[in-house]
Amino acid sequence: MQSLFEPLTILIAEDSAADRMLLSSIVRRQGHQVLTAANGAEAVEAFRQQQPQLVLMDAMMPVMDGFEAARQIKALAGETLVPIIFLTSLTESEALARCLEAGGDDFLAKPYNQVILGAKIKAMDRLRRLQATVLEQRDQIARHHDYLLNEQRVAKAVFDKIAHSGCLNAPNIRYLQSPYALFNGDLLLAAFTPAGDMHVLLGDFTGHGLPAAVGAMPLAEVFYGMTAKGFGLPETLREMNAKLKRILPVDMFCCATLMCLSFQRRSVEVWNGGMPDGYLHSSASGERTALTARHLPLGVLSPQTFDDRTEVFPMAVGDRVFLLSDGVIDTCDANEQLFGIERLERVFAANRQPEVLFEEIEQALRDFRGEARDDVSMVEVSLLEAAQISPPALVYSDSGQSCPLDWSVSFEFRAATLKRFNPLPFLLQLLLEVHGLRAQSGALYSVLAELYSNALEHGVLGLDSSLKRDASGFARYYQERNARLDQLRDGYVRLHLVVTPEGEGGRLTIRVDDSGKGFDVAQVMDRPLDGVRLSGRGVSLVRQLSRKASWSDDGRSAHVEFYWEALA
Amino acid sequence: MADTHLDRDVLSALQEVMEDEYPTLLDTFIADSEERLLVLRKAEDAAQLMNAAHSFKGSSSNMGAIRLAELCDELEQRARQESLAGIEKLVGEIDGEFAIVRPLYEAERQRSLAE
Numbered sequence: 001m002q003s004l005f006e007p008l009t010i011l012i013a014e015d016s017a018a019d020r021m022l023l024s025s026i027v028r029r030q031g032h033q034v035l036t037a038a039n040g041a042e043a044v045e046a047f048r049q050q051q052p053q054l055v056l057m058d059a060m061m062p063v064m065d066g067f068e069a070a071r072q073i074k075a076l077a078g079e080t081l082v083p084i085i086f087l088t089s090l091t092e093s094e095a096l097a098r099c100l101e102a103g104g105d106d107f108l109a110k111p112y113n114q115v116i117l118g119a120k121i122k123a124m125d126r127l128r129r130l131q132a133t134v135l136e137q138r139d140q141i142a143r144h145h146d147y148l149l150n151e152q153r154v155a156k157a158v159f160d161k162i163a164h165s166g167c168l169n170a171p172n173i174r175y176l177q178s179p180y181a182l183f184n185g186d187l188l189l190a191a192f193t194p195a196g197d198m199h200v201l202l203g204d205f206t207g208h209g210l211p212a213a214v215g216a217m218p219l220a221e222v223f224y225g226m227t228a229k230g231f232g233l234p235e236t237l238r239e240m241n242a243k244l245k246r247i248l249p250v251d252m253f254c255c256a257t258l259m260c261l262s263f264q265r266r267s268v269e270v271w272n273g274g275m276p277d278g279y280l281h282s283s284a285s286g287e288r289t290a291l292t293a294r295h296l297p298l299g300v301l302s303p304q305t306f307d308d309r310t311e312v313f314p315m316a317v318g319d320r321v322f323l324l325s326d327g328v329i330d331t332c333d334a335n336e337q338l339f340g341i342e343r344l345e346r347v348f349a350a351n352r353q354p355e356v357l358f359e360e361i362e363q364a365l366r367d368f369r370g371e372a373r374d375d376v377s378m379v380e381v382s383l384l385e386a387a388q389i390s391p392p393a394l395v396y397s398d399s400g401q402s403c404p405l406d407w408s409v410s411f412e413f414r415a416a417t418l419k420r421f422n423p424l425p426f427l428l429q430l431l432l433e434v435h436g437l438r439a440q441s442g443a444l445y446s447v448l449a450e451l452y453s454n455a456l457e458h459g460v461l462g463l464d465s466s467l468k469r470d471a472s473g474f475a476r477y478y479q480e481r482n483a484r485l486d487q488l489r490d491g492y493v494r495l496h497l498v499v500t501p502e503g504e505g506g507r508l509t510i511r512v513d514d515s516g517k518g519f520d521v522a523q524v525m526d527r528p529l530d531g532v533r534l535s536g537r538g539v540s541l542v543r544q545l546s547r548k549a550s551w552s553d554d555g556r557s558a559h560v561e562f563y564w565e566a567l568a
Numbered sequence: 569m570a571d572t573h574l575d576r577d578v579l580s581a582l583q584e585v586m587e588d589e590y591p592t593l594l595d596t597f598i599a600d601s602e603e604r605l606l607v608l609r610k611a612e613d614a615a616q617l618m619n620a621a622h623s624f625k626g627s628s629s630n631m632g633a634i635r636l637a638e639l640c641d642e643l644e645q646r647a648r649q650e651s652l653a654g655i656e657k658l659v660g661e662i663d664g665e666f667a668i669v670r671p672l673y674e675a676e677r678q679r680s681l682a683e
Contacts, residue, residue, distance in 0.1 A: 016627040018597035025586050025593075058626075060619050089626045110626040111578065114585065 011052035013043035040064025067102040074103035081131035083124035175379040184375035185212030192391035195445040202323040203256035230425040234308035244299030253299035263386040283318035327375035408498040436564030443545040459516030460491040491515040504566030518554030578632025618647035
């Protein structure tokens with residue numbers, strides 16, 4: 001598609017005056033501007049000063065020959081294509097090859113033929129324009145790419161601000177993630193709950209680029225906000241799902257595994273929606289439990305049909321949970337072979353030292369893949385002794401002038417509420433208005449959570465905690481819990497909170513009553529305060545964390561107290 | 569027998585291309601050729617001889633001096649092969665051929681100016 005004729009500026013370098021004159025006339029008659037040079041040095045100088053678009057170059061010239069002049073002109077032109085047509089009566093193939101090596105693009109034999117010269121100039125001009133277009137488009141793509149990268153940098157900076165409260169740097173977490181994984185839709189979040197449990201989310205949005213990243217912000221906000229307030233996985237999941245369902249287009253959703261690692265209870269609670277299997281790796285037996293997807297991804301189902309059911313697994317100190325994105329399994333080698341689950345399983349099977357398993361997987365991926373990809377996300381979270389984990393102190397912004405110091409409140413939560421509502425975040429918010437209690441918020445939350453779940457599970461639902469003696473019973477216990485909760489028709493949990501000032505400090509009394517059958521208080525209290533058994537951890541936890549803990553009414557009524565001194 | 573020396577078709581094509589500058593082109597060729605002949609006579613080695621013969625061959629062929637171009641080509645080949653025996657005789661032949669075509673070009677110049 002040659003548009004209107006556009007005249008070119010053409011440099012003619014020829015030492016023979018008659019030939020130069022003749023060629024100039026021919027070229028001018030074809031409508032082009034002509035520059036002339038009588039030797040190679042003049043030709044280079046003319047090119048430097050006037051940038052002609054095409055050069056007709058005699059090979060044999062005094063001072064500087066055409067070969068050297070062609071090399072210098074090509075070097076000066078850089079990426080721009082300045083076609084050079086050698087004028088020659090050379091016939092030896094060796095000499096013709098020299099012309100090409102020096103950067104010549106074509107030849108024109110003497111005697112000159114006007115028609116052929118015109119055709120060659122046109123052909124070279126097409127080539128020149130094509131090259132210019134390619135360069136222009138390349139630069140455009142490069143500019144666009146820079147622009148995109150800059151946008152991603154900005155978006156990532158904003159995202160990092162939102163995600164700054166995370167605890168991915170905690171000593172029990174190891175992860176592998178490209179800094180720009182966000183733009184492949186991969187998302188890894190971790191945060192402590194007020195009770196010192198750890199919530200971890202590995203998500204994978206559909207799509208790539210900015211569309212895949214936009215959903216990450218609201219998801220992260222819900223995750224951090226609700227985790228910090230003490231909400232459990234089911235409430236957090238429901239909120240995430242509802243929010244994504246509301247804001248994302250239909251073909252967009254987020255595969256995710258969300259888990260809660262409890263250092264005090266030594267268990268992990270897992271919800272997997274559409275992610276590849278995670279693994280719970282026992283350091284004692286080397287056994288692996290698959291954490292399989294049981295749900296559709298977040299953002300697919302309506303709030304009414306969304307299933308927030310989680311699974312709970314016991315863990316021992318040193319056990320690890322591995323979560324990975326499908327980028328790990330879908331990593332390709334040079335022959336487009338997938339890394340695949342079998343290869344991953346083989347790495348697990350070959351492992352002898354659990355503490356280097358993470359590195360072994362990384363190494364296996366490196367050995368396997370032809371090229372690095374940035375949608376490979378992997379996280380390992382291990383269970384440490386509760387004392388080895390120190391959740392960051394909460395930061396409060398209020399002045400303390402309006403701190404309530406002398407009050408009491410009572411709640412009764414009945415069957416329909418117990419089924420679907422977690423009152424703990426609200427109770428904790430209320431109690432943390434009392435400044436003196438803030439320093440003990442972790443213990444306070446743990447004790448409240450323990451008393452509440454004891455009252456609900458052992459009291460109202462009548463579950464026997466001795467079921468949790470071993471790992472299979474542990475799973476059965478939580479299945480049974482869900483089943484009984486579904487069928488619950490009556491029963492209650494009552495909470496009484498009393499805050500009273502004492503000198504410069506104060507005291508919080510918590511009483512939790514339930515409608516269950518109670519338990520043999522004396523027998524439970526006789527047990528040593530250990531932390532090893534899977535069952536009955538609740539009571540000993542409460543006794544360790546609060547100053548006074550007692551049970552009355554045959555175990556149906558629990559009573560604990562927290563004290564605080566004058567604030568500094 | 570002018571036709572073994574000059575290609576008349578080439579000359580008319582040149583006149584068409586050059587238009588008013590045709591006489592100047594003929595002048596330039598004559599002056600150019602005298603210089604080349606000087607170089608040929610003074611050449612000190614085969615390479616100089618070869619380069620000069622090559623250039624002269626190119627412009628002669630452009631100007632339609634058929635026989636001159638042939639002689640220059642022969643000289644170029646022999647200089648390339650460094651078979652320099654009897655080379656003065658060949659240079660002399662080129663001299664002689666130019667002495668023949670020169671008046672033909674001058675006459676052509678007069679003819680074109682009279683048109």
